[in-house]
Amino acid sequence: MPPIIQIQNLTKKFGNLAAVDHLDLEIEEGEIFGLLGPNGAGKTTAILMLATVIKPTEGTALVGGFDIRKSPDKVRGLLGIAFQEPKMLWVATPWDVVNWHAKVCGLSTEERKRRVKQVLETVDMWEPRHKNVHALSGGMRKRVEMAKVLIQRPKIAIVDEPTTQIDVVGKHKIWNMLLELRDEGSTIILATNELYEADRLSDRVGIMHRGKLLVCDTPKTLKDSILGGDIIDIQLEKDASPTIVEELKSFKEVVDIMQVKPTNLRLYLNRVEEVVPQIMNLLMKKNVPVNSIRMSEPSLDDVFAHYTGLTIEEAQKDEG
Amino acid sequence: MSAILHIIEYDVRNFFRYKWWLVGLISMNLADLFIMAIVYNQMLSSDVMKEIGSYFNFFAPGLAVTGLFASAFMIGREVNMERRREVHHYMLSLPMTRMELAIGRVLSGGMRGMIYMSPLLLTCFIFLRFPTIWQLLVILAVLFLLAMGISGLSIAIAVSTSSLEKFITARGLVYYTLFFCSSVFYPLSLIEGLGKDGKFPMVLVTLAEVNPLSGASDMIRSFLLVGYPPFSYASILNVVVFSAVFTFSAAFAYIKIIERK
Ligand SMILES: Nc1ncnc2c1ncn2[C@@H]1O[C@H](COP(=O)(O)OP(=O)(O)OP(=O)(O)O)[C@@H](O)[C@H]1O
Numbered sequence: 001m002p003p004i005i006q007i008q009n010l011t012k013k014f015g016n017l018a019a020v021d022h023l024d025l026e027i028e029e030g031e032i033f034g035l036l037g038p039n040g041a042g043k044t045t046a047i048l049m050l051a052t053v054i055k056p057t058e059g060t061a062l063v064g065g066f067d068i069r070k071s072p073d074k075v076r077g078l079l080g081i082a083f084q085e086p087k088m089l090w091v092a093t094p095w096d097v098v099n100w101h102a103k104v105c106g107l108s109t110e111e112r113k114r115r116v117k118q119v120l121e122t123v124d125m126w127e128p129r130h131k132n133v134h135a136l137s138g139g140m141r142k143r144v145e146m147a148k149v150l151i152q153r154p155k156i157a158i159v160d161e162p163t164t165q166i167d168v169v170g171k172h173k174i175w176n177m178l179l180e181l182r183d184e185g186s187t188i189i190l191a192t193n194e195l196y197e198a199d200r201l202s203d204r205v206g207i208m209h210r211g212k213l214l215v216c217d218t219p220k221t222l223k224d225s226i227l228g229g230d231i232i233d234i235q236l237e238k239d240a241s242p243t244i245v246e247e248l249k250s251f252k253e254v255v256d257i258m259q260v261k262p263t264n265l266r267l268y269l270n271r272v273e274e275v276v277p278q279i280m281n282l283l284m285k286k287n288v289p290v291n292s293i294r295m296s297e298p299s300l301d302d303v304f305a306h307y308t309g310l311t312i313e314e315a316q317k318d319e320g
Numbered sequence: 321m322s323a324i325l326h327i328i329e330y331d332v333r334n335f336f337r338y339k340w341w342l343v344g345l346i347s348m349n350l351a352d353l354f355i356m357a358i359v360y361n362q363m364l365s366s367d368v369m370k371e372i373g374s375y376f377n378f379f380a381p382g383l384a385v386t387g388l389f390a391s392a393f394m395i396g397r398e399v400n401m402e403r404r405r406e407v408h409h410y411m412l413s414l415p416m417t418r419m420e421l422a423i424g425r426v427l428s429g430g431m432r433g434m435i436y437m438s439p440l441l442l443t444c445f446i447f448l449r450f451p452t453i454w455q456l457l458v459i460l461a462v463l464f465l466l467a468m469g470i471s472g473l474s475i476a477i478a479v480s481t482s483s484l485e486k487f488i489t490a491r492g493l494v495y496y497t498l499f500f501c502s503s504v505f506y507p508l509s510l511i512e513g514l515g516k517d518g519k520f521p522m523v524l525v526t527l528a529e530v531n532p533l534s535g536a537s538d539m540i541r542s543f544l545l546v547g548y549p550p551f552s553y554a555s556i557l558n559v560v561v562f563s564a565v566f567t568f569s570a571a572f573a574y575i576k577i578i579e580r581k
Pocket residue numbers: 014017018019037038039040041042043044045046084193581
């Protein structure tokens with residue numbers, strides 16, 4: 001089966017800034033594809049191009065076999081989108097928004113009656129369904145935005161940061177709904193800057209940075225690709241001196257060191273059990289007091305750091 | 321086709337969300353009519369009064385056209401606001417063609433104009449006289465075309481202005497040019513007379529003559545007022561041309577400009 005979405009050389013420039021920079025990417029039918037990247041990576045811009053809302057500067061994409069440039073009408077028939085910023089008139093009510101959306105997407109009157117209630121209940125928005133949108137909280141608006149996709153059950157669902165502003169219980173609910181939606185046969189593109197969310201839901205993850213795709217694979221393969229395979233975080237009492245960093249690097253098991261903060265070092269290494277005592281000895285001998293030491297498994301954050309040399313937080317600050 | 325109906329439903333429903341505001345506006349319009357009639361009947365020269373009989377009778381049809389203009393123009397404000405809040409991204413992502421979306425918007429602007437105008441038109445009928453069925457159909461058809469043209473004009477302006485202030489300024493300019501140079505508030509003969517005497521630029525006189533608002537107001541008057549020049553198809557022609565031009569330029573502008581960003 002050919003991929004349901006084939007993005008080819010897709011580029012969008014705003015003035016001199018390439019928000020999406022020659023992006024090539026394939027998304028398989030029936031998967032949840034996590035598009036992970038810090039603020040300003042170009043996720044939303046890529047999504048808006050796929051949705052035929054904005055026109056690419058260069059390149060194109062095939063969605064369900066239809067070219068977004070040549071047959072945008074066909075493409076729109078396959079897509080359902082929950083936007084990052086809820087797109088609804090402030091004078092509307094959640095019920096109106098979801099009901100009208102269902103109508104436009106061709107649900108019959110009978111089905112609509114039943115499903116609008118059901119969907120608004122699942123996102124906990126049945127109670128305030130007749131409130132004006134402007135009287136809802138940010139998280140509530142996000143829930144209504146999500147309800148549009150849930151009621152539509154599109155062939156391809158695009159959700160742009162679906163759980164930002166949503167509380168923990170709500171997050172878990174939405175994650176389960178996305179998994180259900182996939183199990184019912186939808187392909188899902190999940191744009192997010194939350195590593196945990198991408199890790200937990202995605203069948204495959206693509207990491208974007210500055211408009212480019214850095215890597216793309218299953219979360220497991222990506223994490224396994226981290227050199228060393230083990231990580232320890234050492235928090236020192238004082239700032240780590242360059243000589244200490246150099247000395248730590250000289251262990252042959254230590255693959256890489258990131259100075260996350262002046263006092264915090266993150267070591268990527270092999271055979272952690274053997275090396276940690278040696279490291280402790282070295283630090284004691286050099287009279288470098290240690291506050292804490294913690295071992296962990298690599299996360300997508302480490303994958304991101306590995307490919308960009310920045311933690312996600314740093315990359316976000318960079319953009320801001 | 322059903323997509324167009326959905327868009328109309330969306331816009332007409334949004335229109336009714338402001339129903340109390342609209343009721344207020346309509347009441348104000350009607351109050352204006354009565355007040356202006358009393359004041360102007362005293363102020364106007366006897367020559368003019370001889371021609372129009374009573375200012376109330378003359379202005380009532382003009383007022384209906386004024387109301388139609390203002391309410392059909394409201395769609396532009398919403399389109400402009402949608403763009404600033406990026407709600408148009410949602411509209412553009414819906415499963416329908418751009419043409420359906422654009423035509424739907426222009427049509428709904430027109431329908432909203434008709435809805436708002438109907439109590440004003442009814443006032444004309446009650447105080448002047450009721451038209452025949454055939455006359456009524458002509459009136460409604462012509463006014464609907466006019467409303468579409470106005471709606472189209474407002475959408476074209478809305479998508480080509482970036483901020484609300486610019487939109488409102490443009491609306492003011494259009495509004496005053498079109499109403500000043502028309503037979504909505506005073507008979508065309510008055511402007512033509514001033515033009516001949518060199519007191520009024522001839523370009524503006526010509527504008528008043530071809531202005532679809534003049535055509536529409538005078539059409540209603542020709543049906544409802546005794547002794548008014550009879551109805552002529554030529555006056556309708558201006559309305560048809562205006563409507564066609566702006567309906568399509570709006571659709572075109574909407575499609576072209578809205579996707580740019
Ligand atoms: N309409 C626009 N005009 C100019 N620049 C834009 C526009 N939209 C986006 N950009 C720029 O393009 C870049 C990518 O933005 P985009 O919204 O796609 O990022 P993102 O990955 O979705 O980020 P976030 O996680 O914050 O949502 C940013 O630098 C942004 O400033």
